Amino acid sequence: MRGLATTFDRGALDATPHDLLVDVLGWDVVTWSRALAWWQQHTTVDLTRSRALEIGAGESGGLSLWLALQGCDVLCTTPGNVSERVRARHRRYGVGHRIRYASLDALDLTDEQAFDVIAFKSVLGGIGTGGKVERQHQTMTRLHGALACGGNLLFAENLAGTRAHAALRSRFGAGKDLWQYPTLREMDRLLAPFSVVHATTAGFAGAWGMNDTQRRLSGAVDAFLCRWLVPASWQYVMLGVAIR
Numbered sequence: 001m002r003g004l005a006t007t008f009d010r011g012a013l014d015a016t017p018h019d020l021l022v023d024v025l026g027w028d029v030v031t032w033s034r035a036l037a038w039w040q041q042h043t044t045v046d047l048t049r050s051r052a053l054e055i056g057a058g059e060s061g062g063l064s065l066w067l068a069l070q071g072c073d074v075l076c077t078t079p080g081n082v083s084e085r086v087r088a089r090h091r092r093y094g095v096g097h098r099i100r101y102a103s104l105d106a107l108d109l110t111d112e113q114a115f116d117v118i119a120f121k122s123v124l125g126g127i128g129t130g131g132k133v134e135r136q137h138q139t140m141t142r143l144h145g146a147l148a149c150g151g152n153l154l155f156a157e158n159l160a161g162t163r164a165h166a167a168l169r170s171r172f173g174a175g176k177d178l179w180q181y182p183t184l185r186e187m188d189r190l191l192a193p194f195s196v197v198h199a200t201t202a203g204f205a206g207a208w209g210m211n212d213t214q215r216r217l218s219g220a221v222d223a224f225l226c227r228w229l230v231p232a233s234w235q236y237v238m239l240g241v242a243i244r
Helices: 017-025 034-042 062-070 084-092 133-146 163-169 173-177 184-190 212-228
Strands: 051-054 073-078 099-103 115-121 147-158 196-202 237-243
Touching: 017 062, 034 147, 034 196, 034 237, 051 062, 062 073, 062 084, 062 115, 115 133, 133 147, 133 184, 196 212
Parallel strands: 051 073, 051 115, 073 099, 115 147
Antiparallel strands: 147 237, 196 237
8 A cells, every 4th residue: 555654674575555554543443544545645745854753652553663663753642651552563563763752642742833744543432531622622622723824734633523433432432431423514623723634534334344244344335335435424434634
């Protein structure tokens, strides 16, 4: 896939493209991997020489991995300590020297214009748990302030989707923990501080895949459906580049 990595370090030579996608994205890679090509197409900074931040790295650190493979110097963060498992994955791909680690909540960021790139995947829903939409707005304001002038926010976020998606999430995944998934209209408001936003949507049937094989099949169906038949408001992923 275009944009997956500019070059492989020696430690990454044994990884297949699918293995790497799994390590970068974690799940439902057919749907979410569209973000990588979209980011490469629309980013306005040089990823081979940028200061980058990943927020909400959790137990994955996948976006830090992807950014480091592009050539960024990365600060990988999550509330609490970044696990040794994440650090070991970065070392396995030979990019551990490009990544630093810190315990950080996005709401603790300051307006220091410290980064050329900030990236996140599926974090706003958790930040807004229990209907705390104001926390989502505060987070986006903090991210905007932490970017240098002209800096890029690379994001891939779960959307509310349809009532069917809401019903599924109420039984499986983070939705049962009362995550607050934004609608398309709410995302427009959240992205209002940025001067330019290049965004698209993806995914409809993929949400119902219960294993990797099912997700691949449903993702292939989505590639057709979401392009021609399914309205954007029914899709469950928004991905984009927002420019300060």
